[in-house]
Amino acid sequence: MATDSFKVRTGSAPAWTAFFAALLVVAPAIVPVASGSDSPGAQLRRIAVLTADVQDGRIGMVDEAVSFWNGSATGLGLGAAFADAEFVTPPKGLRPFENYAHQLSQLAGRLHSSAPGPEPPEALFAVEAEVVVLLSAQNLMPFAWPYGEDGRYFVAVPAGDAPENVVRNVIAHELGHVLGLKHLREPGVLMCQPCDTSRALSEGQPRFLPLTEADHERLRIFLGGTPP
Numbered sequence: 309m310a311t312d313s314f315k316v317r318t319g320s321a322p323a324w325t326a327f328f329a330a331l332l333v334v335a336p337a338i339v340p341v342a343s344g345s346d347s348p349g350a351q352l353r354r355i356a357v358l359t360a361d362v363q364d365g366r367i368g369m370v371d372e373a374v375s376f377w378n379g380s381a382t383g384l385g386l387g388a389a390f391a392d393a394e395f396v397t398p399p400k401g402l403r404p405f406e407n408y409a410h411q412l413s414q415l416a417g418r419l420h421s422s423a424p425g426p427e428p429p430e431a432l433f434a435v436e437a438e439v440v441v442l443l444s445a446q447n448l449m450p451f452a453w454p455y456g457e458d459g460r461y462f463v464a465v466p467a468g469d470a471p472e473n474v475v476r477n478v479i480a481h482e483l484g485h486v487l488g489l490k491h492l493r494e495p496g497v498l499m500c501q502p503c504d505t506s507r508a509l510s511e512g513q514p515r516f517l518p519l520t521e522a523d524h525e526r527l528r529i530f531l532g533g534t535p536p
C-alpha cells in the first residue's frame with residue numbers, strides 16, 4: 309500500500325543531481341485564479357506551507373520566492389500574485405501529502421497535467437489555499453501539479469543537500485508554473501528545461517535566475533488579463 313511506499317531522505321541526492329532535468333511538464337490551460345485587471349490585489353493566491361520542521365530552512369526560501377514573483381509582477385505594472393505564505397499544520401499530519409507527492413514524483417516526465425493522474429488526497433482539498441507547498445522529507449523530483457477545478461496547485465520541494473541557491477530557484481521555478489509559465493529551452497533562465505545552473509548557482513549570494521521577455525508576456529496574460 310501507499311503508506312509504506314515513500315522513501316525517507318538518504319545521504320545521497322539522486323533527485324537533486326538531476327535537478328530540473330526531469331521536472332514534471334506542467335502546461336495547463338491558462339486559468340487565472342484571480343483577474344488582476346479588474347480588481348488589482350483583490351485576490352492574492354494564498355500559499356500554505358507544509359513541513360514537519362518549523363526550523364526548516366526552506367520556509368524562508370518560499371518567502372523569498374514569493375517576494376521575487378510579487379516584485380516581478382508589480383515591476384510589470386501588474387498586481388502582486390501571492391499573499392504571504394502561511395505555515396499550516398494539517399490535522400492528520402503530512403503522510404497523505406507525502407504519499408501523494410511520492411506518487412506524482414514517480415510519474416515525473418511521464419504524466420501530462422491533462423492526464424487524470426493519481427487521486428489527490430482529501431487532506432489536500434481541506435487546506436484553504438490556492439497553492440499548497442510541501443517541503444518534503446523525501447528526496448523526490450520537484451513539481452507543480454494542478455488539482456481541483458479552480459486553478460489550485462500542489463507543489464513539492466525535495467529534501468536533500470542541494471546548494472541553497474538551487475533550492476531557492478527550484479521553489480521559484482515551481483511557483484512560476486503556478487503563474488502559467490512554461491519551460492524555455494534556455495539553460496540559464498529560471499523557467500529552464502533543461503537547465504544548466506552550475507555557474508549561476510555556485511555563487512554564495514542568494515539570487516534568482518532571470519526571467520525572459522516570453523515569461524513577462526505570459527505573466528501579463530495570466531495576471532493582467534491581456535488577451536493572447
Ligand SMILES: [Zn+2]
Pocket residue numbers: 331332333334481482485491501
Ligand atoms: Zn518546470
